[in-house]
Amino acid sequence: MQFKSRNFDASPVALTAENLTVTLPDTAGQPQVLNNIDITIRQGETVCLVGESGSGKSVTSLAIMGLLPEALQVTQGRINLEGRDLLPLTQVQMRELRAARVAMIFQEPMTALNPVLRVGDQIMEVMELHTELSAAERRARAIAIMEQVHLPDVPRIFRSYPHQLSGGQRQRIMIAMALVLEPVLLIADEPTTALDVTTQKQILSLIAELQRVHGTAVLFITHDMGVVAEIADTVYVMRRGEIAEHGPVEQLLRQPRAEYTRELLTAVPSLSPRAPRPAGDEAVLQVTDLNKIYGGGGLLRKLPETHAAKDVNFTLHRSRTLGIVGESGSGKSTVARCIMRLIDPSSGQILLDGKDIASLGRNALKPHRKKLQVVFQDPMRSLNPRWKVADSLIEGPLNYGTSRREALAEAGRMLEFVGLPEGSLRRYPHQFSGGQRQRIAIARAVMMRPDVLVADEAVSALDVSVQAQVLSLLDQLQQELGIAIVFITHDLRVAAQICDDVIVMQQGVVVEQGSAAEVLVHPRHDYTRTLIEAAPGRKWDFQNFREMTEVNHADPA
Template structure:
């Protein structure tokens, strides 16, 4: 019999994780610096809560505090973190250790930091089981195999005896997830688990977490700055800024009617596949005045170039790049990596050509070869008609001023002991294009150009944010007044709004200076926003090339269609869709010494739209 109208409502089950008024401070050597300010939220069983915000917002500190992983003696914690009703703040390490892995598991952004490089995969998964259960080695190994198969690792039995470096990034992340789920925890904390992954691998990992959550009824705290991933994964969203929770609520409500300006800015910076339909030119992001600094007017000595409509600035013809694979005691060549195979493309002044594809497809090798950082086996790289693949010495030194490169990790690109003003001026001094005083003044002008203050010239790289460091790298690349910039995953590691600011900066510079961009990326939504034309690479070959509208509006090759289908949709109404994701990895590009690539043919499917003539077994 059901209760009458006055019967009490059924009791709501207590949350698995309840964070109340959490505060964290770190000792900086002189005083305590507070980084979290009364953070409160909870996560229920079988619920996914997304913790979002830019780097430095306090997301990861919150998760580390919950796990008891903040450095003791260097951190101070106040407030409450309850797991299944049990208070975790103040728990000793000996009492906290059994909870980790067994009841609360964590997946970090970079799987190589979670895996021991000198132990086999099977041993590392088995160790989790033997550490918490009285389980023999044979039984633990059998369970490790079952877990690897559960996370859909191909040839799982063979992978047990491989080392982490022998697996791709996507496979390593699956191993980490298998380890995290080995003991069937009640709570999974996933801290940026897909940020460094290609779009297809990201989609597989997200789908895997969804499936495992449905099977085990886990609570999931998902930490990310990718609002597309938030829309796809989260029931509720908590937005953080400078250590404060500025907004939280159901994800659909946050996306439909964000209350806070910061939340609106995050959402405005999300590129959406299909949003460029009918738009002929790349478009800037609308971030609001408070999010951007306008670029300064053109300096008089940095004149804009008029794009040449018909004559290509860069022509690559039948380019081939291979690397020897040595093995054995005598280090004999047993095979070759076919990194780039018969690639041809054109790029005009003032145009952006994007190279897209998964890690290992040859994008970066192609970019580095155009820069002459790699030597091609055959083919031509024509810059304004001159084959830079065949020149050396002073000729090459001069031509390198016309092509500059912006790398993915700006911190690794900058000398940590050198002031950034000196770093920007260095190319001018190396090429003997200015006196020391003149180079210094040009460096200050370039800081203006990329939206940084001149008084920053005497600071060191560690004093800047990631977005500011990437602006510094762009300023250095512009010092020699180049005609072509090769941007190799130049915005992939940046937070969503910082990424949008850097894209806006690059578009402004292109319009003012007539720069050509070879934009290497696996972020298809950014590529659609930023590009004039797109080339899709697979196993060292271009399988489809055409205008942005043709590639995104009428993709012909199955690989192109798969890349586009895996992009997270920033629409919470789509989050319950289930995609059938194959456990697909890019095939190895290593070939025997006597391997002869088959002749490739392309079909014309539209104006400036070519597609590789594939067969039904193109993936095999």
């Protein structure tokens, strides 16, 4: 892979953080959140800050922006923006700097944008707060920056509300708001994590293009080493509030010095598919001519119909994993929700252990529910925050007649199986990390001993090392319990590591399907090839790095 090789030694320094230390109150048990952080970002340079959740990446960005929560305090160090120390500034002075000299793009634009204001007005609001431009001038500049971020039909989108736009379009609006005043520094905090690979590639290319035009320094926060390989000039690896190592991207990826960096790199899933499992004789799930159509109704006028899923067919055998991949809006989650009967299919058959459940009513469906379980992307939203873990785990078995004593005993065994201590039963979801919560969600699903487990983007929000652990756990569960898995993902590298067979969907239609090796190694359809080409860091061979690392760390004997 050809890495970026620009030399920034002669470029002006945009930002430095020197000996930056951030602490919690002494009563917190782990008072230091950041410990003597040193970072330098030069004009036009892209610096990637990488590490697992809790490493201090986002705290670093919030400290730079002056947005730390009250519980966190900077107790040591300096943050210099263009030579000006930001730490002594008042909140009024920091508000004047934000957007004008330093701007930020957040991971989830839907929570960062005002839902009741049109997006054009939100871009103009930034200029109204920081410039003396007239209303006409603000509107002209807003339209110009929207065109720069390659939004289609700018007049329409200018008048739109956030909920009327796609995820990629909302993220482009956030980028437009951040760059409309041409700040010296842009901080991007996981801006592509929730996006599919093609939209992610477009956003990454857009940031790089605008950076060249405006000469902006970029601090890009991510846990995706593929993204790092794609865009970084310099990389800082963070662990437990400290810098584990830093250096030019090529040096760090080819010859990492820190063991922690090597662990992050070896955890990155490869696009090389795993060896397929033998197919069992028993077909546990068979989907035939599945259709889901939205629209067509309306009180005053007939609305156009949308085929969210059109004539979908597949068969899933016990102990096998079927991946359904595609962009946002491709129909993959629609298929999953139809299988789960969270929504009603418009037509078609869904045979679960030979029984068609596609049109069963609520009462008739209940005996079959335990055979189908689901793990969603965000366990914090699917676990009841007011219930202890024990209550969440035993709810399903209790509903199907298991005694409380037996259910609690099984919950303890299941937690141990997913790698959590039995004492976790007495704790609440917020007391766990994201990876631990996902293990709890998996344990809850497997408590029912299902025949089919539907995993809907179940690892997309996790760090690469935690992601690898959860994928390994699913593989172990499948081997020991014979569960069949439907795995929904937009990450083809993840699909390669866990799927035996793959379905590729585009606009509700299956455009290609077959074994993972056939689809991912020898794709026949142009759309599949587009998805593979869009995978970040695709040309950097993480699999080869992993094999070299295993050889170098092998026992000399």
